[in-house]
Amino acid sequence: xxxxxxxxxLLNPVMARGTLLARDLDRLxxxxxTVLGLEAVRIAPDRMALRDRRSHNEDSYxxxxxxxxxEIEVPQSMLNHWGVTVESREEVDxxxxxxxxxxxxxxxxxxQKPSFQHESYSFYIGDADNNWWEVEYREPSARYENxxxxxxxxxxxxx
Amino acid sequence: xxxxxxxxxxSVLSHGTIEVRxxxxxxxxxxxxxxxxVIQPLPVAIYAxxxxxxxxxxxxSGLKMKKQSRHNRFCLHVESEAMVKQAQVxxxxxxxxxxxxxxxxxxxxxxxxxxxxxxxxxxxWEISARTKRPLN
Numbered sequence: 010x011x012x013x014x015x016x017x018x019l020l021n022p023v024m025a026r027g028t029l030l031a032r033d034l035d036r037l038x039x040x041x042x043t044v045l046g047l048e049a050v051r052i053a054p055d056r057m058a059l060r061d062r063r064s065h066n067e068d069s070y071x072x073x074x075x076x077x078x079x080e081i082e083v084p085q086s087m088l089n090h091w092g093v094t095v096e097s098r099e100e101v102d103x104x105x106x107x108x109x110x111x112x113x114x115x116x117x118x119x120x121q122k123p124s125f126q127h128e129s130y131s132f133y134i135g136d137a138d139n140n141w142w143e144v145e146y147r148e149p150s151a152r153y154e155n156x157x158x159x160x161x162x163x164x165x166x167x168x
Numbered sequence: 169x170x171x172x173x174x175x176x177x178x179s180v181l182s183h184g185t186i187e188v189r190x191x192x193x194x195x196x197x198x199x200x201x202x203x204x205x206v207i208q209p210l211p212v213a214i215y216a217x218x219x220x221x222x223x224x225x226x227x228x229s230g231l232k233m234k235k236q237s238r239h240n241r242f243c244l245h246v247e248s249e250a251m252v253k254q255a256q257v258x259x260x261x262x263x264x265x266x267x268x269x270x271x272x273x274x275x276x277x278x279x280x281x282x283x284x285x286x287x288x289x290x291x292x293w294e295i296s297a298r299t300k301r302p303l304n
Binding site: 017018019020021022023024025026027028029030043044045046047059060061062063070071072073074076078082083085086088089090091092093094095096100103104107127143144145153156157159160161163 | 176182199202234242258262294295
């Protein structure tokens with residue numbers, strides 16, 4: 010019998026994909042490419058992948074797997090969002106301007122103003138299907154490798 | 169490519185976020201069941217390292233956990249079909265220990281076997297074998 014106290018049920022898992030729904034894949038593809046800077050790839054009539062530039066030169070990368078649905082039965086909230094990171098505050102502002110310009114075309118329901126909090130400059134978008142997105146620029150102090158250092162200084166538990 | 173697609177925003181997918189009621193219990197499930205690396209840099213949040221520069225950020229919420237759809241889920245790959253099957257059995261055995269809400273049967277989808285489960289925060293997870301990767 011496996012000793013459950015010493016090893017997890019899953020060994021060396023890789024987080025590979027997230028899944029979401031959209032009523033109109035073409036609309037989400039255009040929104041994702043125009044506002045979020047992602048690449049949309051149709052993989053079936055009712056399914057597409059959203060991926061970033063790392064997919065072209067790295068073996069392991071995160072992908073969003075989008076399925077078409079007639080209705081969105083469980084709308085997501087802002088605290089359940091997908092995040093993209095850009096290289097500067099100016100790029101956040103530019104994405105915000107692009108989203109605002111095309112809000113009606115993409116059926117965007119909510120666009121929040123960019124703000125700075127927790128060492129990150131970002132804004133949130135609620136899309137036509139109640140999926141939420143964050144476009145952010147992280148100050149160096151907020152980047153993951155630094156968060157690892159912060160956590161390690163607290164013994165891994167900063168509570 | 170259309171004019172719309174020429175905005176040229178240069179981004180990377182960096183994170184997803186979920187709400188959790190109990191950070192410590194969530195961390196135990198992530199580390200001891202899912203096998204994820206977890207850090208807690210903030211009092212109100214833990215980060216699970218998804219690899220390749222992607223993290224799942226789990227923010228403590230005092231609110232009742234919202235209903236979640238199995239169509240909004242996080243997908244983990246493991247090395248073999250045997251490991252998927254072992255994990256599904258373990259999920260059934262450890263439901264009470266980790267407050268796992270639902271464990272689905274083993275299924276064959278996209279040429280690979282998988283199962284899904286709903287965790288203590290109503291979040292859905294898919295566990296599948298790495299042998300077939302139609303998307304990445």
